Structure formats: C-alpha cells, structure tokens
Amino acid sequence: MSEVSLLEVAGLGKRFPSRDGRSDARWVIQNLSFSVRDGEFVTVIGPSGSGKSTLLNMIAQTDAPSAGTISFKGAPVSNGDGAGLRPGLDCQIGYVFQDDTLLPWRTTIDNVLFPLEAQGRLDAHGRERAAALMDAVGLTGFERYYPHELSGGMRKRAALIRTLVYDPPIILMDEPFGALDAQTRVQLQEDLLRLWEAGRKTIIFITHDIAEAIALGDRALVLSRAPTHIIGEHHIDIPRPRNLRDIYAAPQFASLYEAIRAQVQ
Amino acid sequence: MTRWQSIIDKALVIAAVLALWQWGSMTAGAYWVPAPWPVVLALWDMMRTGEIFRHAGYTLQASLWGFLLGGIPGMALPFVLRRLPRLEAILDPFLVGGYGLPKLALAPLFILWFGIGIESKIALVTSVVFFLVYFNTAAGVRAIDPRLLLMSRVIGAGELRIATQVIWPSAVPFIFAGFRVSTPYAIGGAVIAELISSNRGLGYLVQLGAMNFKTSQVFAAILAITLIVIGANAVVNGIERRLLRWRPSSKTAGTTASGGM
Ligand SMILES: Nc1ncnc2c1ncn2[C@@H]1O[C@H](COP(=O)(O)OP(=O)(O)O)[C@@H](O)[C@H]1O
Ligand SMILES: [Mg+2]
Numbered sequence: 001m002s003e004v005s006l007l008e009v010a011g012l013g014k015r016f017p018s019r020d021g022r023s024d025a026r027w028v029i030q031n032l033s034f035s036v037r038d039g040e041f042v043t044v045i046g047p048s049g050s051g052k053s054t055l056l057n058m059i060a061q062t063d064a065p066s067a068g069t070i071s072f073k074g075a076p077v078s079n080g081d082g083a084g085l086r087p088g089l090d091c092q093i094g095y096v097f098q099d100d101t102l103l104p105w106r107t108t109i110d111n112v113l114f115p116l117e118a119q120g121r122l123d124a125h126g127r128e129r130a131a132a133l134m135d136a137v138g139l140t141g142f143e144r145y146y147p148h149e150l151s152g153g154m155r156k157r158a159a160l161i162r163t164l165v166y167d168p169p170i171i172l173m174d175e176p177f178g179a180l181d182a183q184t185r186v187q188l189q190e191d192l193l194r195l196w197e198a199g200r201k202t203i204i205f206i207t208h209d210i211a212e213a214i215a216l217g218d219r220a221l222v223l224s225r226a227p228t229h230i231i232g233e234h235h236i237d238i239p240r241p242r243n244l245r246d247i248y249a250a251p252q253f254a255s256l257y258e259a260i261r262a263q264v265q
Numbered sequence: 266m267t268r269w270q271s272i273i274d275k276a277l278v279i280a281a282v283l284a285l286w287q288w289g290s291m292t293a294g295a296y297w298v299p300a301p302w303p304v305v306l307a308l309w310d311m312m313r314t315g316e317i318f319r320h321a322g323y324t325l326q327a328s329l330w331g332f333l334l335g336g337i338p339g340m341a342l343p344f345v346l347r348r349l350p351r352l353e354a355i356l357d358p359f360l361v362g363g364y365g366l367p368k369l370a371l372a373p374l375f376i377l378w379f380g381i382g383i384e385s386k387i388a389l390v391t392s393v394v395f396f397l398v399y400f401n402t403a404a405g406v407r408a409i410d411p412r413l414l415l416m417s418r419v420i421g422a423g424e425l426r427i428a429t430q431v432i433w434p435s436a437v438p439f440i441f442a443g444f445r446v447s448t449p450y451a452i453g454g455a456v457i458a459e460l461i462s463s464n465r466g467l468g469y470l471v472q473l474g475a476m477n478f479k480t481s482q483v484f485a486a487i488l489a490i491t492l493i494v495i496g497a498n499a500v501v502n503g504i505e506r507r508l509l510r511w512r513p514s515s516k517t518a519g520t521t522a523s524g525g526m
Contacts, residue, residue: 087415087419088418095416095419097415101410103413103434104511105511107511114422115420118421118423118426119420146513148513166421
C-alpha cells in the first residue's frame with residue numbers, strides 16, 4: 001500500500017436551508033477532515049442523522065459542499081457551488097446507496113450490466129466479469145429475475161456487484177447491510193471482504209454498527225453529532241484474512257469496541 | 266375469482282343490460298328506442314353491404330392520425346421540457362389553458378380552417394389527445410425516483426440514456442394512463458366532428474339515421490362505435506401489459522388527467 005492519499009477531505013462543511021426559510025441555515029457537517037490511502041478500507045461510524053449520507057453524497061459529487069474541499073489524487077474536485085458537479089467523477093467513484101437503487105424493470109443481470117452498457121464498455125469480457133461476480137455473491141441462477149422477485153439480501157448483493165463490475169478506484173458504501181438479518185449480513189460482509197482482498201479497491205464504508213466497523217475496516221472514523229466532524233480515529237490491527245463469525249474473539253476487539261463506544265454518543 | 270367466474274359475471278351483466286334495453290324499448294316504443302335485436306340486424310345489414318366498414322374505417326383513420334399527431338408530441342414534450350425548466354415555466358400556463366379549453370368548441374373553427382374533410386377531424390382529435398397525454402406523461406416524468414437518477418449519473422449514464430432507459434420505463438404506467446383516457450376521446454372526438462359536418466364516418470351515419478328517423482341505424486352506429494372503443498382499449502392495454510411485464514402485479518397508475526372535451 002502506498003502512503004499517497006487518494007482522497008482528501010479538508011474543512012468540509014454542509015448546511016441545508018432551514019424549513020421555514022427564516023432562521024439561519026443549519027450546519028449538518030462542519031470542519032470535517034480526513035484522508036484515505038489507496039487501497040484502504042475505511043469505516044465511518046456515526047449516530048443516525050449525523051450527516052453520513054450527506055458526506056458520501058458530497059464525495060460522490062451528487063451534492064455540493066457548502067465549505068471546504070475534496071481532492072482526488074491531489075486535485076480538488078469540488079468548487080463549492082453545485083454547477084460543476086460531476087457525479088461519480090467520471091466513473092472513478094462508485095457509490096452503493098443506502099437504499100435499493102436497482103432499476104425495477106431490469107432483470108438482475110441487466111442491472112449489473114447497466115454501468116458497462118452506459119459507459120459503452122459492454123463486451124464479452126464485461127459479461128464474463130459480471131457472471132463471475134454474480135457467482136461470487138451467490139446470484140447465479142437469478143440472472144433473469146426482476147428485483148421484486150429477489151430477497152432484500154440478494155438485492156443488496158446485486159447493487160454491490162453493479163458497482164464492482166466497472167471497477168471504480170474508490171467505492172463508497174452507505175450502510176449497505178443495515179437492514180439485513182444477522183446471518184445474511186455476515187455472509188455479505190464475507191463476500192465483500194473476499195472481493196476487496198482480491199481487488200484492493202479503496203472503500204469508504206458507512207455503518208452505525210461498531211462491531212461491523214471493526215470487523216471490516218483498516219481504520220475506523222467516528223463522527224460526532226451534528227454539526228458533524230471527526231472525533232475519533234482507530235487503527236484496526238486485526239490481521240487479515242479475518243474470521244468475521246468470530247471477530248469478537250480477536251484479542252484487539254474488546255478494547256477497540258470500548259474505545260469507539262465511548263466516542264459514539 | 267376464477268377466470269370462468271369472471272366470464273359468467275360479465276355475461277350476467279350483459280344479459281341484464283339487454284333485458285333493461287328491451288324493457289326500455291317496450292315502454293318508450295320501438296320507434297324511439299329500437300329493441301336490441303333489430304339493432305343487431307341493422308348492424309348486420311350494414312356489415313353485409315360493407316357500408317359500416319367504410320364509415321368505421323374513415324372514423325378510425327381520423328382517430329388514429331389524431332392519436333398519433335397528438336400523442337407522440339404530448340409524450341415527447343415532457344422529456345424535452347425536463348431539460349429546459351425556463352421554457353417549461355413559460356409554457357405551463359398555456360398548456361394548462363389548452364387543457365382546460367373545451368375542445369368541442371373548437372370544432373367549428375377547425376372546420377373553417379381545414380374544411381369538412383378528414384383534416385378537421387384529425388385536428389380536433391389531436392387537440393384533445395395532446396393535452397391528455399402531455400399532462401399524464403409530465404406527471405410520470407416528475408414521479409421518477411430521484412435516487413435512480415443520481416445512481417444513473419454516478420455510474421456514468423448520459424442524459425439521453427437516462428431519458429430512454431430510466432425515466433421512460435418509470436413513466437410508462439403514467440403515459441399509458443394518458444393513452445387509456447385518450448382512446449375513447451380520440452374516437453369520440455372524430456365521431457363528434459363527423460356529426461357536425463361530414464359525409465362519411467360513423468358520426469355521419471348517426472346523423473343520417475337521425476335525420477331519416479331510422480333509430481335502429483343510429484343505435485347500430487353507436488353500437489359499432491362502442492365496439493371500436495372497446496377494441497382500441499384492448500389494444501392499448503395489451504401494449505401496456507407487454508411493456509410492464511416486469512411489474513409484480515397488474516396494478517395501473519392512477520389517472521392524473523382526464524376529460525378535456
Ligand atoms: N436535502 C436535504 N435538505 C435538508 N436537510 C437535509 C437534506 N439531506 C439531509 N438533510 C439533513 O441532514 C441531516 C443528516 O442527514 P443524513 O446525511 O441523511 O444523515 P445520516 O445518513 O447520518 O443518517 C439530517 O438532519 C437531515 O434532516
Ligand atoms: Mg444515511
């Protein structure tokens with residue numbers, strides 16, 4: 001892993017106009033800074049409503065910051081107003097949204113192939129890659145199913161590999177496994193780590209689950225309540241490959257858990 | 266409910282309507298309300314001579330052209346205006362006004378402009394269908410899940426692809442709600458234009474029958490119009506079902522704009 005930071009967030013702020021339009025705009029995020037190295041798996045923990053999705057939206061450039069800068073490979077990518085937003089930064093930033101964003105009128109495989117199609121890169125190699133990913137997450141046999149015919153966990157898997165299929169250098173994931181039962185969740189976490197270890201993408205993974213943040217990440221960032229900034233940073237030195245089903249048994253787990261829990265209000 | 270049960274239920278309703286019709290004919294007098302059987306015979310007669318097909322063909326032609334000339338721009342305009350919010354703001358009051366305008370009042374004007382040929386019928390149908398399809402499609406375009414748009418942009422989809430592969434499929438139920446409402450109006454509009462002034466078409470047939478006091482011919486023509494509307498509706502529904510095969514159940518989108526004649 002190189003020490004160059006791939007993504008740098010500096011002094012980031014976001015405010016939304018208040019509902020009534022009279023009182024001052026409310027800062028949801030203020031003075032938030034961190035950087036992410038190439039190939040790093042960063043988890044971000046924060047209470048609900050602390051602006052986690054808002055943060056990812058700004059990094060993915062689907063929303064403009066009100067203050068601060070975001071740099072990708074050393075070059076600033078946001079200019080403060082919403083005009084020059086480039087969602088996904090020319091397919092360099094993948095984004096697995098918090099809720100299900102599969103196209104309901106496309107079958108599973110056509111959903112997974114959608115990015116390649118949109119980028120004009122759909123060829124035999126792309127189809128092979130999609131099939132391999134479908135297989136890796138246990139979706140083989142469900143290619144022709146529509147999203148409403150899949151379980152919640154399968155839809156999450158499909159959304160995940162739809163982003164992996166076009167191989168963006170950075171992947172943002174917004175509480176992707178939040179609404180799943182414990183069993184499915186561990187399976188998906190295992191799938192994700194396996195795929196990540198094979199490809200070594202850079203991942204920013206939002207969660208509100210401390211154990212998940214420890215289990216998956218190289219580093220966990222803890223967010224404060226709004227106006228949100230970073231109040232804790234924890235290096236997770238549990239060696240990989242990790243056994244997610246027994247992550248609680250790792251000797252480092254208890255102290256990390258305690259330290260993070262003390263910061264998550 | 267089984268398929269058979271539904272067929273039996275419908276047959277019962279038809280029988281009840283026929284009985285009511287027969288009873289009405291007997292009470293009012295066959296001169297004013299001809300009984301079902303003579304009407305069917307009159308229709309059969311006109312089918313044998315081919316007369317009804319000539320007139321129905323004319324009416325259908327006017328309806329279809331009007332449907333296409335009104336429906337295609339009505340369907341396309343919301344996709345264009347989505348990209349041009351300023352133009353949309355300018356056009357909106359005019360579109361609302363056009364929608365609210367009773368199109369029947371335009372019929373004499375269209376005849377003045379386009380003559381008593383098929384053009385004036387097409388113009389009337391176009392003016393009715395356009396607004397119905399436009400407002401339904403616009404509602405469908407607005408109803409798109411914004412997260413699907415964001416997702417599409419993030420994965421690198423261009424605006425044309427987003428319009429055709431994301432917004433269009435999501436708006437199909439709304440667009441077809443517009444088509445479904447428009448279908449009877451398209452045919453009805455053509456018929457009414459023919460009633461006002463024409464020497465062909467089912468509307469003309471109704472008018473002619475009434476002038477000659479041949480009520481069974483009037484009823485036969487109306488029956489033919491009804492059958493055509495039912496058939497056209499079935500075609501529209503069939504196309505919609507094909508396009509919406511991905512949907513869990515056959516629920517249909519609420520109609521957002523209707524009427525307008
Ligand atoms: N488009 C918006 N307009 C106004 N307020 C918003 C908008 N998006 C998010 N917010 C507010 O910002 C705060 C953080 O939201 P969000 O980023 O979704 O939090 P989290 O993902 O951490 O649960 C919430 O209080 C929410 O009401
Ligand atoms: Mg969120």
